[in-house]
Amino acid sequence: MKSFSNFPTMKMNSRYRGEKDDMYNAHGHAGNMCREVILDNLGRILLSRPRQSPVQPVNIADFGTADGNASLSLIKEMIDVVHTHLGDQHPIVVYYNDHSKNDFNLLSKVIQGTGQEPGLVTGNVYPMMIPRTMYEQCLPDNSVDVAISTVATHYLSKRVCQIKNGIMFEEADEEERKMIREQGKTDWRAFVLSRGRELKPGGALVVLTVSSNGHGEMSSVFYHGQSVFGRIVSDMTTEGILTQKEYLATNFHVFYGRNEDDFREPFTSGLPDIKKLGLELVSIKLTTRHYNTHTTDKLKYSQMIVAMVIPWMHHVVYGGLSNSRSEKEKEEIISQYFDRLQTYAYNHSDFIPYMFFTEVVIKRNKK
Template structure:
């Protein structure tokens, strides 16, 4: 587990052992909004061997199979079956890469099982910096990852969810999120080949909403406070329990391109589309509050619980960590069963296609993006 110094520098890795893969349906549904942009990304792209496809923020890989498979299909249609293609999955060093490689080897939907000339590898480094060589990447994909921050600008932040912190703290997180976004884009600009393209899908907010999870994160905050008051958590542990996520609005994501290209990238297309809580429709049919709570708990636990566990003192043993997890999940489950409601809302899925300058001179230049909104 991360110590204090590690915790201050970035988010904890997603839960491993296949748990994230099994509880990331919401992220998969959101990421699907960006799949049509993969077709557009390859329009007019001058592909030449060697070809590299990059998956930024892969976690343990389940939600990477479809987009990487689609991108690989474009390469095959253009260059044929024999050209070697490198598929590089990147995530922070503590990611469960063993689960990723097991999935790529065993899952029936894995691109490796369908393409003998595709070669998978991984890089353990944060995508807030450059992770691949200059001008080496043809196509990049990043889904439900770019909203994670590189560091906490204020600690303790005063709330488990930065957008629900006090105004001055929220402003500091907003500034850090803006700097992280520019660093992410600048690093991808260095890595992309001239004419290469990047698709980013990220959870966003309607411009008039303060936070994505107003009820869920308020409940988490209350239960952590109760644990601290009861003596289970120390003051320092409780103070470190902030999930390093800051959702951007469409305007936030567009800001680096206010004067045109940014770091050599052009914003080619973007869309902001509302997505309702994916678990709520089933409850409307069966009225099963326990089943709804189980789904919401799985969603919360897979990406966010590791951040809370990483905030515990390094001396906390496995038994304590299991007791903390069980206590928090049971308390949240009681709240969810007592008051069934959509919890993963309001959410907007923001998709963007970015291209590096230097496209094939024989292909007409693409026009800058015109924003679009809609509902599913």
């Protein structure tokens, strides 16, 4: 029986630090897809808020925030909405959550503001960082007005298997798929219930996550699906660049195959806490997003695709490499991996990547 640590290394990575992150450069932030529903919910909550004395802050939380860049403009809009409704002196607390292995230094810089982008240093806005798994309660009961989470809840809370014939869910065999699905179910329940406890009565949770399209089909960044990710690791193993052990240890521990029923499950399975907390599933919306890169330049296309992939793939390749390798050696191998991905993208530059996202809105009703 092979042993593997419970938490994979999760640090998002980038080749181009200091600017807008690469996912943004390639396709704009996915979180903007649920901008309207987030602002609508915030407006509704503020309108139904009784006058409080002493004044209570409005609490906003972003789960799985990475470096905070993705949600920054949206958080600023939320701050504007609060100030418009309650006055520009009204205190606001913004909680930023991510896994303890996240790069919180980078998050701190984004909060402070970079040269081009002002951060959250406005008076009466208090940012807080919470390094803790989002599959547990991270904040006190009844404390959050609006919680958001974008492109994060497909990550599993722990490794449940090693995918033997590749690195992605699509390459997993039936037994491995079953374990991954089961963990996905447990994690989604834990996420919904943890957020449900944290929400104030009347508060709302908006989640946008990578999903299937409802017919079992999954997102694809590359022509012919995601299997190229594993095929390159397999080629590098055959060529003796990676060991067999490293090949097996390279896995992406996520479940991006949830469908509408999976998102409904905590509400349809009669979990007593759902009722006790007064949680209501308001809506589920599936969206397909095509990433038209607007270029016929093959090199530019391939660079963009790889820049989009590096932030969430770097740690996967890194995590598979043996600890006996030096950091320099690891980076050389990783560089080679992404160069090969780039060559593949270059050779299939007619392909338009697409992602399936599901937006889930949950409300905690007042008793």
